[in-house]
Amino acid sequence: MTALQLQDICKSFDTAEGRVEVLKSVSLTLEMGQSLALTGESGSGKSTLLHIAAGLEHPDSGRVMVGADDMTAMGDTQRARLRRGRVGLIFQQFNLIPSLNVAANLAFQARLAGVHDAPFVAELAERLGLAALMQRYPEQLSGGQQQRVAIGRCLAARPAIVLADEPTGNLDEATGDQVLDLMLQLTAEASTALLLVTHSARLAALCDSRVHLRAGQLAAAQ
Amino acid sequence: MTRAALSALLSHWRNNPLQLVMLLAGLALATALWSGVQALNAEARSAYGTAENLLSESGAARLEHPSGQIDQAEFARLRRAGWQVSPVIEGRAGLGTGRVTVLGIDPLSAEAGVGAALAAADLEGFFSGLGYAHPQTLDEIGPTDHPLRATQAVPVGTVLVDLSTADTLLRADGRITRLSVSPIQPDGLQPLEILAPELRLIAPEDGAELAGLTDSFHLNLTAFGLLAFAVGLFIVHSAVGLAFEQRRAMFRTLRALGLPLRSLTACLAGEMVLFALIAGAAGLGLGYLLASALLPDVALTLRGLYGAPVPGSLQFDPLWALAGLGMTLAGTALAGAQALWRLWHMPILAPAQPRAWAHASGRTMRLQAGVALALACLATGLALTGDGLIAGFTLLAATLLAAALAVPLVLAAVLVGAARLARAPVAQWFWADSRQNLPRLSLALMALMLALSANIGVGTMVASFRATFIDWLDLRLVAEVNVLPRSQSEAEALHAFLTPRADAILPMQRIDATLGGQPGQVYAMKDHATFRENWQLIEPVANVWDRLAAGEGVLVNEQLYRRAGLRPGTSMLDLPGIGALPVLGAYPDYGNPLAQAVLSLDRFDAAYPETPIRQFAIRTNDTPGLIASLQDDFGLLSTQITDQAQAKDLSLTIFERTFLITRALNVLTLSVAALALFAALVTLSGMRLAQLAPLWALGLTTRHLAALELGRALALGLLTMVFALPVGLLLAQVLLSVINVQAFGWRLPMQVFPADWARLGLWASAAVLAAAAIPALRLWRKGAAQLLRVFAHER
Numbered sequence A: 001m002t003a004l005q006l007q008d009i010c011k012s013f014d015t016a017e018g019r020v021e022v023l024k025s026v027s028l029t030l031e032m033g034q035s036l037a038l039t040g041e042s043g044s045g046k047s048t049l050l051h052i053a054a055g056l057e058h059p060d061s062g063r064v065m066v067g068a069d070d071m072t073a074m075g076d077t078q079r080a081r082l083r084r085g086r087v088g089l090i091f092q093q094f095n096l097i098p099s100l101n102v103a104a105n106l107a108f109q110a111r112l113a114g115v116h117d118a119p120f121v122a123e124l125a126e127r128l129g130l131a132a133l134m135q136r137y138p139e140q141l142s143g144g145q146q147q148r149v150a151i152g153r154c155l156a157a158r159p160a161i162v163l164a165d166e167p168t169g170n171l172d173e174a175t176g177d178q179v180l181d182l183m184l185q186l187t188a189e190a191s192t193a194l195l196l197v198t199h200s201a202r203l204a205a206l207c208d209s210r211v212h213l214r215a216g217q218l219a220a221a222q
Numbered sequence B: 001m002t003r004a005a006l007s008a009l010l011s012h013w014r015n016n017p018l019q020l021v022m023l024l025a026g027l028a029l030a031t032a033l034w035s036g037v038q039a040l041n042a043e044a045r046s047a048y049g050t051a052e053n054l055l056s057e058s059g060a061a062r063l064e065h066p067s068g069q070i071d072q073a074e075f076a077r078l079r080r081a082g083w084q085v086s087p088v089i090e091g092r093a094g095l096g097t098g099r100v101t102v103l104g105i106d107p108l109s110a111e112a113g114v115g116a117a118l119a120a121a122d123l124e125g126f127f128s129g130l131g132y133a134h135p136q137t138l139d140e141i142g143p144t145d146h147p148l149r150a151t152q153a154v155p156v157g158t159v160l161v162d163l164s165t166a167d168t169l170l171r172a173d174g175r176i177t178r179l180s181v182s183p184i185q186p187d188g189l190q191p192l193e194i195l196a197p198e199l200r201l202i203a204p205e206d207g208a209e210l211a212g213l214t215d216s217f218h219l220n221l222t223a224f225g226l227l228a229f230a231v232g233l234f235i236v237h238s239a240v241g242l243a244f245e246q247r248r249a250m251f252r253t254l255r256a257l258g259l260p261l262r263s264l265t266a267c268l269a270g271e272m273v274l275f276a277l278i279a280g281a282a283g284l285g286l287g288y289l290l291a292s293a294l295l296p297d298v299a300l301t302l303r304g305l306y307g308a309p310v311p312g313s314l315q316f317d318p319l320w321a322l323a324g325l326g327m328t329l330a331g332t333a334l335a336g337a338q339a340l341w342r343l344w345h346m347p348i349l350a351p352a353q354p355r356a357w358a359h360a361s362g363r364t365m366r367l368q369a370g371v372a373l374a375l376a377c378l379a380t381g382l383a384l385t386g387d388g389l390i391a392g393f394t395l396l397a398a399t400l401l402a403a404a405l406a407v408p409l410v411l412a413a414v415l416v417g418a419a420r421l422a423r424a425p426v427a428q429w430f431w432a433d434s435r436q437n438l439p440r441l442s443l444a445l446m447a448l449m450l451a452l453s454a455n456i457g458v459g460t461m462v463a464s465f466r467a468t469f470i471d472w473l474d475l476r477l478v479a480e481v482n483v484l485p486r487s488q489s490e491a492e493a494l495h496a497f498l499t500p501r502a503d504a505i506l507p508m509q510r511i512d513a514t515l516g517g518q519p520g521q522v523y524a525m526k527d528h529a530t531f532r533e534n535w536q537l538i539e540p541v542a543n544v545w546d547r548l549a550a551g552e553g554v555l556v557n558e559q560l561y562r563r564a565g566l567r568p569g570t571s572m573l574d575l576p577g578i579g580a581l582p583v584l585g586a587y588p589d590y591g592n593p594l595a596q597a598v599l600s601l602d603r604f605d606a607a608y609p610e611t612p613i614r615q616f617a618i619r620t621n622d623t624p625g626l627i628a629s630l631q632d633d634f635g636l637l638s639t640q641i642t643d644q645a646q647a648k649d650l651s652l653t654i655f656e657r658t659f660l661i662t663r664a665l666n667v668l669t670l671s672v673a674a675l676a677l678f679a680a681l682v683t684l685s686g687m688r689l690a691q692l693a694p695l696w697a698l699g700l701t702t703r704h705l706a707a708l709e710l711g712r713a714l715a716l717g718l719l720t721m722v723f724a725l726p727v728g729l730l731l732a733q734v735l736l737s738v739i740n741v742q743a744f745g746w747r748l749p750m751q752v753f754p755a756d757w758a759r760l761g762l763w764a765s766a767a768v769l770a771a772a773a774i775p776a777l778r779l780w781r782k783g784a785a786q787l788l789r790v791f792a793h794e795r
């Protein structure tokens, strides 16, 4: 079953140097339980594509389908509701809510979506190695710990798709690998689709398939 | 290097124009309110000076008779004995369409002074009736039969004329009001005590009564100006502090590039001086406009309340402008000191992101709690043992400051509690996030609390005063009709005319006297049910009215009773020509700056014979009939008759004027506080994006987030208001039972007016919503793009 489908997405930005076409008719399909790595040079438009997939940004043309729902036809409120319940987002940083402690952060999205399951969250925390940190606040965590909380929070809501934009970009190699391993393992178990933006060919190799973004178009990665 | 650094530092303001506007507006408003009030005070004081210079340059002593009148013969006798004295006739009279103070002098014998100089310019004209008056007075009274010339040298409301012209205008029948005594007298004169024992010699410094009487009024204005200035500095402090936080990264870079700390500090200090000068100049302009707008009301109040001549238009004084700029610079230094100090102590590699989160600010909170507690102790101590106006104002300041410092502590406790109680995730975040951002808003909230409690406090005082005053006025002005006889013979004829027609005729006679060391008046009181039934006495002795009627003692007004510390039943009061008399009780006498004593009619007549009757208060049950017969049968002018309603209106008008200024300043203070909140919210909204972005990514719309931001501002505003209420009532209590007693000499019972609080609550909510609206609207409309940038730039 298809979890996410992008059809002919075009996007350009007005900049000081004129109009820049970042995405030129990009199409992409992601099946349930599949993990896909998206690579590309800096400035090639990876984040832009991910933002469009998450409904955070509007494409100039093209369609975004989440399951059977056409997100590009939705209003702001509906898109937000969809994001709440079916899309998990993980960025390089600024994922956590600084005023809430780890426990509250972990449960936040699940409670927002109305699917909070305390034993499941406790189990996730245990597996992510967060059990001892539940009362801490984000600023009291290391970068790796913060990213693990973000992953736990995202998965606790049992989303259909997880969109991750260089989630380990701020971490050292060892920690990054550890975090990513956990993420791949957990998404596979929940048969959640994963779109992973990364610079690293090594990390991309861990995914089921890979695509490369260049000159606004996708190519199968070599 | 320094130049490059300076331009880099200044570029911050180009990118944050709103912050710059806030900083300048805060400074300008603070300067405007403070210097506006100073301009009002200075103008009034210089007007008092004009009044005193009129008669003499150096300030002449004067001779007065207790009755307020001196015979021509007496004057002639003193001149013949060689005394250098000059006669003066002074009194109120109707002229044109208004009433003025007519001041008659004799330019030939007068001491060198402004008056004599004016007369000397055209002596012949002066003798044949030419008068001098302030241009504003001429405007007010319109055309008259008397030739009047405009001059700034005469105070507003006064007309300077020759002695004989004054005699005609005032119908003085050749009686002189007082004699002015030259400071230089020939040797070997017979002492005045022997020559004229019944005349009192009053030294020139005692004559500076106006300045003394109005001091408390000016002190009140100054206190208000200072409060507004302080609230304005809150804005400046928060703007400077936030600009500092936002430029941390730039400071770090500049220092890493080799700019010495000393130069960096100097650059920032220079930047602040520049802003202070720009905003100070704008503030002075605003302050001048504010003062010009308020001056007519202040002038009317001062004229109505104290008879002080203050013109309704403002003059520009460069010294005032310099002092105002100095105050702005000092205030900016005060508000910016903390930022500079932190810069001085910041390690070169300080983190670029501000980390002053709630968890880290525990130490600050404890320190703040300690200072608040110490101030509260000081206030309690002053309330129990303090004495005098300065102690009163210190008590007021300590109370307000302690309460202001307690605001963040109280709010933090409430917010933590709310976060614990909240169940829904968004609610939980809402309260926790409010708590976390509290340190950045607390200065603005403190300013709001100060403005609100000042509003409640002053409002409660004014409303309490008003309620008490109206009740009191009803009892005080019971006489249905008052008439003013033009002369003694008319008074006698009136008395005879009224005797068969009125229920009671209560003559009003008084002399000026120094009572308990203060300028005051002694009144005669006829024993009548009007007084017995309506005057509510403070601490009366047993059978007080019978004892008063029997001439066994005096009643004093509350001002004299409190200031001189008189205890009815045990204290004695010295009256001129009589000696010490027992004090039998005190009566409220609101709005009167003078000391007063009341004596039975018989005792008064015996001590001060031939004192003119200035007014009759008449009791009747047919007011229109009596007024008609006074006009038609007796031939009294309508201007000589006032009925009860007119008298009350007059008193109430003066009263309302008195508090109009206070109210205007109140509104301004609240606006300044709203502006402070706006400044803080706008700057905060820029720094909050990283806090809001995760929520947006998690599926909260920008509209929802904007609504929550509005709700937060409102919740904090309402909490602040709830806290401000008891503080405001405490303030009212201090104003009513400490400041008023010290400044005016009367104590008022406090009354509460919940409807006023509700109205203020609505206003404050509107102000808070207005302050929060722009940042919230921006978040709603343009939030998505900015929030996206948080993730895209991975800042």
Ligand SMILES: Nc1ncnc2c1ncn2[C@@H]1O[C@H](COP(=O)(O)OP(=O)(O)OP(=O)(O)O)[C@@H](O)[C@H]1O
Pocket (backbone or CB within 6 Å): A013, A014, A015, A020, A022, A040, A041, A042, A043, A044, A045, A046, A047, A048, A049, B792
């Ligand atoms: N809001 C915007 N306005 C103008 N240009 C933009 C905007 N957002 C992105 N761009 C431009 O679009 C291009 C793609 O940006 P994007 O952030 O998607 O790149 P990226 O592949 O994620 O790069 P990186 O690997 O560095 O994160 C860049 O050239 C960027 O400058």
Ligand SMILES: [Mg+2]
Pocket (backbone or CB within 6 Å): A046, A047, A048, A165, B792
């Ligand atoms: Mg990117």
